[in-house]
Amino acid sequence: MTDVTAPPATLDDAILAGERAALARAITLAESRRADHREQAQALIQRLLPRTGGALRVGITGVPGVGKSTAIDALGTYLTAKGHKVAVLAVDPSSSRTGGSILGDKTRMARLAVDPNAYIRPSPSSGTLGGVAAKTRETMLLCEAAGFDIILVETVGVGQSETAVADLTDFFLVLMLPNAGDELQGIKKGIIELADMIAVNKADGNGANAARAAAAQYRAALHILAPASALWSTPVVTISGLTGEGLDALWTKIMDHHARHEAKGLIAERRRRQDVKWMWAMVQDRLQAKLRHDPALKARTPELERAVAAGELTATLAAEEIAKALGL
Known part of the structure; x- marks a missing residue:
């Protein structure tokens, strides 16, 4: 087991070797409010920076009750079975007391919680969206250095948190419910404009027909909007987090999006814009x-x-x- 009090160089090596105790220690340093811990964390991340950036970063959001935990548990398990190492992180600016419902979600992601190729980590609430998202970004970089090649970033908040997660990731997946009402409500909230893909969950049993009908509604709604990129039109799929149905098609589309945009250098460009945006977000956070x-x-x-x-x-x-x- 890694000595979490080890000197920085040893901690670097342990993280690069994928040792979980070292990764947990580094994330705790990054989340700490103590100035000396923050300095250590920033120096560590700076040293590890050349070993980051290799993961596919996927943001996932959805309204309460959409089955997000079940869907992430199923998707993460599907990916680890394919040989990937998956980290699940959370952005939750809504709770200044509990630190976010991902702490409960961890117990509901029963398979991932015990999967040796998966890692689940909440971001503690720090009272500001910029602060929470910055901690999530630092955690993401540390997980990449530790060898995780897929990062699933979940937003368990509402409103601005969707934008925060979209600004942290390469692909933004929005989970929707069957029978959720007028599809234009989603456009009104601005969620659909952010989506790289919409997945209607709970497409199983008696909900299968309702999920297909909802998917058709969202496809119709998307015709109103101009695509964000000439390379990509937002697809709508149906999935079941409970049975795993549709996950293969969902992941194929995510990989298709990544391949198209990476070939044009757009993933790197998007990340550069994100880095600059979060630099200014942290300046604002410091002022506040x-x-x-x-x-x-x-x-x-x-x-x-x-x-x-x-x-x-x-x-x-x-x-x-x-x-x-x-x-x-």
Whole structure:
């Protein structure tokens, strides 16, 4: 077993050798709020960076009740059976208390939880979407260095978390329910625009016909939208996380998408854009952290808010005072 207190060089080697204790130690360092731990983590990730980037990164989202845990468990098991090493990560900005329902999902992913070629890791909530997603990104890089060649990034939140996961991954899969109502509601929420593929889950038993009908509705809805890429039109498939039906066709389409875009250099281009975007997201996160934790600002901000609300001070002047306190 790896000595998790080992010096950095030993930790590097252990991670590259795929030792889980070392990977867990590195992820814990990356998630820590202690400055010295964060410095160690960043130095470690920087050293390992040349050994990252080799995995296929797939984002997965779906409304509560869509059967996401069951579907991920089935897909991950399907992939490990094909010889892949699969890491399941989570982005959940919604819970500041529990750290996200993926902690419960881990027990529901019964097969993956005991699969030696799979690794399930939640991202703790840190109160900001940028912070959570950044931790997930760092975890993803560490998992890639440890030899995981497929990363499944699950969003268990709603709203902005879909955009966060789409900005972390190469392919974005949206799970939908049969009998979910008007397909235009999905467009209204902006989810369909993000999707590289839509999969209607629970296409088994009595739900099979409803799933096929829902898939036809989503295909009709997609005709309204211009494809995000000339290389790809968003397909709609039906799957069953319970029986595994449709997973082979689903994965074939994901691989087709990857091959087409990689051949044109678009995967690398997408990742470069993502890296720059997350750099600025972390800058914003640092500024927000200073606003929350700087003693002088914490003491002054309530008074500024009161004065603006009372009409005694303009919002512009209050913002300028805060900006000056931040050194801007």
